Amino acid sequence: MILIVDDTPENLISLKKVLEKYDFEVDTASSGEEALKKVLKNSYVLIILDVQMPGMDGFEVAEAISGYSKAKETAIIFLSAANTEFKFIAKGYSSGGLDYITKPVDMNILLLKVQTFYRIYEQSRKLNEMQKTLLEEIEFRKEAERKKDEFISIASHELKTPLTSVKGYVQLLERSINKGDTDTIRKHLGKAQVQLEKLNSLIADLLDISKIESGKLKFNKQDFSLDQLLDNVIEVMHQSNPEFKINKKGYAKCDIYGDEMRIEQVIINFLTNAMKYSPGTDEINLTVNVKDNELYLAVKDSGIGMSPEQQKNVFEKFYRVEETSQRFQGLGIGLYIASEIIKRHGGQIGVNSSYGEGSEFYFIMPTNLSTEV
Template identity: 60%
Template sequence: MILIVDDRPENIIALRRILEKHQFEVDSALSGEEALKKVLKNNYDLIILDVQMPGLDGFEVAESISGYSKTKDIPIIFLSAVNVNKQFISKGYASGGRDYLIKPFDPDVLVLKVKTFIKLYEQTCALQNMQQVLVEEIEFRKQAERTKDEFITMASHELKTPLTSIKGYMQMVDRSVDRDLKEDAKKYLERTRQQLEKLNILIDDLLDTSKIASGKLEFKNRVYEIDPIIDNAVDIIRQTFPSHSIIKTGEAGAKVYGDQIRIEQVILNYLTNAIKYSPFSTEILFDVSLLSCDEVMINVTDSGIGIPKDKQEQLFTKFYRVEESSNRFQGLGMGLYICAEIIKRHHGRYGVDSEPGKGSSFYFTLPVYHNQEQTLKS
């Protein structure tokens, strides 16, 4: 759009006819003050500006337009029948004008210059946009590199921790065997097994995250009763953590369609997290319910450290760990991210309700299987 600024309506009408004849969209202002208001409100490709006007003259308007970051590149063509001396023409260019035409002017020359300046302006805008995109892409590459470096450092630390423990426990086993202390040897072997299990979980998480990123995380879907899967996962946790009490309430009494191993993986992750982040509590609540016959909801509640409100939305993102707990608890920050991806693939919902110092309640839902159409949609 072209903005014509002139205090004489007859001049605006004449210019409008010339420009609209060549399919240009035209707007107008009868004063410098009105022009500045319109320039800040609307987007213009070019401004045709009269020099001699009451109030703000053309030079003052041009200087103001050139001073705004949003409008500084808009081409300005001055038109004047009075200020035709060299000093005024020079002032026009100095105040930000691209050209200075003397009245009367050749309409064809004006149109040619308008087309040229608009094309140059469009190219300038395109280059600026490309530059901005490149800057954003470079910053994204830099951020990705920083994230990668941080992850490698974190992963190295987390993987070394159980490996160091395993090495230490195996040395203790050797000493116990040499001294014929069988009970001590069994104790250290059990601790070694626990550290190996931690290491296995870390490696599995790394592999699953890699598969998610490449779209290769496999799902073997079928229709099955959900309650036996839930009970099996709870039993695994009870056996693995005999010091903790898993209090289960409710049942689904429903079928779901999906990968039962992956669903069990989510339940195990929720439960182990509840135990991990509840160092001063040995009781975990596990509730199963049926919502309106359409969804199975599983809710795992602990009495642990809790999570600040502003950190809860990020819990299910890749590599995220709450700063307050990252130095106290092991992990790569991938477990809940993997859970979220599995639940999304099953068309379920997930979330958390938590308050610092009062524990957390993590939940997820699965659609109840009603007919074969659901299997086709999946």
């Protein structure tokens, strides 16, 4: 928008009409004082400022405007009928003006100057936007690099832990074999098997995230019984975590079209997390129902819970809650993978939680979506 400042009404009207004819948005002020008030309230690309005015003259107005942080980038063109000597022109430039035009004004020249200032303004604005975007991208690269380095550090630590344990159990097995201690051998084999399963799970997650990133995560979708799947999952989870009771409420009572193995992966992730982040508790609630051809499944625990900020980020890649990262193992990619699996089934995933009062992870998906998502 352009602000024209002149104490002569005829000048305001004629300039305004010419500029508006060429689709410029124009505002006017009949004194320096009024102009300053408008500059404080509005943003102007250009101010056309008369030098000779009662009260504050144009130079004083320009100097005052240059002190406003909001308007310091605004271009000013001075108009003067009397002060045409070099010293006045020099004063105009030193007061913050970018041009000084003497009256009577050649409207064609003024219009060309206004168009030039607008073109410069647009170029400057675009450059500023490009600079801002570039800086944001640089910060995003830096953050991505930081997350990558952090992930590599976490992954190497998490992978090393079960490997070190397996190595230790193998050494113990060698000693037990030499002694012919069958019971001890079985015990060490069982513990080594647990660590190998952890290692296998970590490697599977790493492979999954690699496939997601490259768009190569494959799905084998077909009809399957969710109720049967849940019975099997609950039985397996109970065998490996006998101290936890999983309370199942509801039934699907219909076949689900999807990748049975991947849906099982999501449910196991929910249950495993519920057990992991619920120290001191021994019950988990699993709710399932189907309504209007939509499956709803939720796993609720009574554990440590999450803050709203944590809930917002929990499905992001590599996200780990700072205060729990030292207490609980993990790569921070399980829920990210789960969210991608549910999205590929045309569904949505979410969490309801209160800090210190537990969490409920859930997903909703169509039961019979036969097209690939």
